[in-house]
Amino acid sequence: MAETEAPIPKQRPIVRLGIFLISHSFFFSVVCCTAGILALLLLPILAKNTYISENALMPGSANPMLSNQEVLEANRFVKDLIALNSKPRGAGIESQRLIAQYMTDLGAEVNYHKFHPQVTQFHPLQFFSSSDSRIVEQNISCLSYGVNTVGIIRAPRGDGKEAIVLVTPYNSDKITQGEAISLGIAYSVFSLLPRVTWLAKDIIWLVSDSQHGEYAAVSAWLRDYHMPVFTRLHTGSTETCPDINYLYDVKDNSIAGRKVNDGFKRAGTMAAALVVKVVERSERFDDSLNIYAEASNGQMPNLDLINVVNFLAVHRQGFRVQVEKLRSLLDSKWLKNLGELFESAGQVVRSLNPQWRFGIPAADYTEGIATLASSLYNQALGVPAGPHGAFRDYQVDAITLEISPRASVDRMIRQDDFLLRGGRLIEGVIRSVNNLLEKFHQSFFLYLLTSPSKFVSVGVYMIAFALLVAPLPMVAASLYADATNLNSSQKKEKPTRAATIPDEPGTTLRSWKWVNAAKKVFVVHLWGLVVSLLPYFICQIPNCSPTVSFIIWFLLSALSFFIMFLILASPFSHAEASQLHVREWAILKSVTISAIFIGLCLMSVINFSTAEIGGLLVVPMCLMAQPMRHDIRVGSLRTLSRLACNLIFCLIGFPPVTFMLLKGAFEGFHSINVGDFWRWVDSLWAWSSATYLYIGTVHLPCWRVVHSPMVRTVE
Template identity: 30%
Template sequence: MGLLTDPGMEGGWLSNVLLAHEKILSVLLYCVGAIWFLALAHNSMNHETYFSENALLPGLVHGEFMGEAKANRFLQELNKETEKYPSTMPHAWLQAKMTQLGLDTYTHNFTLHYPMAANKSFTGNNVYGILRAVRGSSSESIVLSAPYRAPRSPHLGNAPAIALMLALAHFFSEQLYWAKDIIFLVTEHEQLGMEAWLQSYHGSLPQSPPVLDFGKLIARAGPIQAAVNLEIPESFVSHVDIRYEGLNGQLPNLDLVNLLHRLCHRESVEHTVRNRADHRKPDTASGWLHQLHTLLSSIATQATGVPSGNHGLFHRYGISAVTVSGERVGRAGGRRATLLHLGRVLEGTCRSLNNLLERFHQSFFFYLLPATSRYISIGSVTSCPPPHCNLLPATTYCYISIGSVTSCPPPHCNLLPATTYCYISIGSVTSCPPPPVATSPQVL
């Protein structure tokens, strides 16, 4: 409130107007901010998605995966094994299959010491196989993961996802273009197993007192560049939902999300955001309401801080990750995607990630998605200072935000010319105008 308490501004017309209409201006600015935010769901206010990382090259990859029959055989064998182990994961079968496919296969044990009851603990085992890069030196890696869900699990089964992952491992092992290691990971106990594996992989320090004893990994690959988690309950799905919300609202790089949507479109797989397909006429009023619903649903999920899948635990380690979730609910008579279509989407994803020369960094990490092909950048949500305006006396800096008026006199106030900088924003203002650029004297 330095502007209103400055003795030099007493009796000024601006301070008198602000004090006289303070409540009205505050409510008005709140309403303007809310209307502006709701309008962002319309296509005229947001932007079409694009790739910032040109090395992905998703359009140049021609799908060669033809392992649907092999995936179905793996699924039949896995279903027989689950009948023998109704409440646990068939570790021996998974380890044997990965070894037969030529992967370096290992198991990972972890223990959860329940903090609310003494002498009560839960144990679990993860199984992972590493396909070593033929054209690289294990300096980078990609993760394909799937949670195992026993028949007694309250969640939907995920056996088709594991079967598809094994079929992809067989196909990938026959190719010679891999420059990165590929880790095929099957976790137990949902996010608990994934968190234990990630902590052990990155060498986290043990807790005191220990709640999660994450154990030790026998072998590792290179630093993880990206990860894709699979949740496919059936061999035929009506559409694929790309889930990207992470722990505490963290998000993956937008290029990875765009990559999955673009490849699904190429393989004619219906894809959604928050289980909501794109509206056929997005420029109409009904299209705006549809995209607004999708936008608010995503915001509500991020506000809870709970990840929408196992992928959300990768974000805290600086790894972009998403979950590909096959959904059974769909329109009657619509086209269904098979394991062949999903396998080609994942093949294209891994081959595009194989082209990366560095970590994801060029695209956005803060964004909102009203549709599969539209995005709202952080620059559209936060305020942007307008050009200089000559409305106030010299060397006065007026920052108008919702419900507050503050002054920010920087050290170089007396050096600036008689020009006023008026910054109007919706929200908090945290920066000051930059100091003037000193010019060197001319030598005659």
């Protein structure tokens, strides 16, 4: 009786699905990439209205207590500050003493905080540390020191374990009208708080000396606040500065029993921080309030903090709240046409079912895209949008409030109204944060804004990124499978000694051809790391302009690539690799796509916006790349079109060219030079932006592998 053959076990559904997608990788790639771009364009339509997640905040539940009496005192304070500009000695030291005087009049604990500038040049060993841990200058002159004035009000009902920080930057050398009014707004609130009964958190008013930069002053104070230094560094330099020592000479103070403290005063853990700035620019509408929230590496404060400010500013004080947007996109014709298309689609959907909500007016869509693009761009840069970014390095939720009056505030009546509304806004925010029993945690930390009152959460915008990068592993697997099948068919047609003797070691090594491709990809990524470190050495060249620095960087990068590749993975090192076979090109592309997929996924965890923008550039470039010599030899319309696309992606995928094109599209091409790219990169590494590492170690190596002469193959 003949033995029956054992039935072949059926594969699992997930395995069959994977095989189906790999076998149809081209169709899958086209569908996913198109859906990913469409999902990104649909984000303004999918955005939800903001809402207060933490019920304890209760914004606007109590009537404001700030009255005209506090406004009168603030007006007197503003006049005294402006009057200092006419003194021959200057406003520097006198303004700091005047601010301290007013603080002590309110019963606050006052101290001066001396800080010095720090070197902002790139240093590879400190790249992953916080942006404020930089190199200290050794020879510091008296003019290089800045002095912050800090006042603390202890909460009568608090235990001193929590605090709210109010920051007002100003230039101590010459106080502008806007800076004086911002100080007046903060003073009006600061003068009210010692008399209220509801205060449960300490209030810190930091008047930061911005003559060396707004961020530098705030970050220096935060560094000393969280990491106290018990040894007096550089005391010799400060003791030889008579102006700084003059600040502490307050024995002739008319306030009995009060003086400025010599030591560094602290309060509790910071619950939140507000940076208040008044910018004098005429507005066509009502008084406006611009909110800046982006911090280093795309970090954002808790959305509830923005929601509280937006609610109080719009519904209580009548400000017109705005967030930054790319103005150039507002006049884009294709964007307006796309908005009209979505608006028409929304009308059709609502006609089918009134409960289905899809589509928004074309004008709202255009503005939403402009705001979304600005939010993506600012987060991708990784550079803080204001001094509030220093707080996020210590996990403190903070935003910058930039208030712009509708007209000039020189007139007394107009200035009183502006101070009253601005002070009541700050009072309301402080009162809401004061109600919290714990830190902000209820709302979102990962989000994109499409307007001050609409946002896109991480669960929605990650869909666009997932669709965009989903084809990469499928295409990599398909290329590797095709290369393996091609190898098997070649062995059947032309059997070799290695194929007929399965026990020979060379047979096993034939299945490890991907190791050679992986070695080449690894070498190129190693070259990208070298390129990322070169600016540190270029910065050591004295009197080197940005244009010259960029040219030196470009030449050294090209030289280092050829040297490293010839030594470690040269295709010219032996005759067999002089021209790669089609199968080896497929394996090389498979490994490259796998590397870029891993790089994009890792970058999405660090900074999603960088990964999203990088995916829009890299994914089409990787999927379209094919051997150029083969396309030229075939000469069909399809291959020539693909060759043209490869050349276009090769051009726009090169980081300097990409930067120039984007800068020209948004700002115009009339003022572009190659030095702008060096300045931009300089800002990235100065702020320890992860985007800099992504460009050097992920994007640039991928571009180099895909569009290098090494990938030219023959049949």
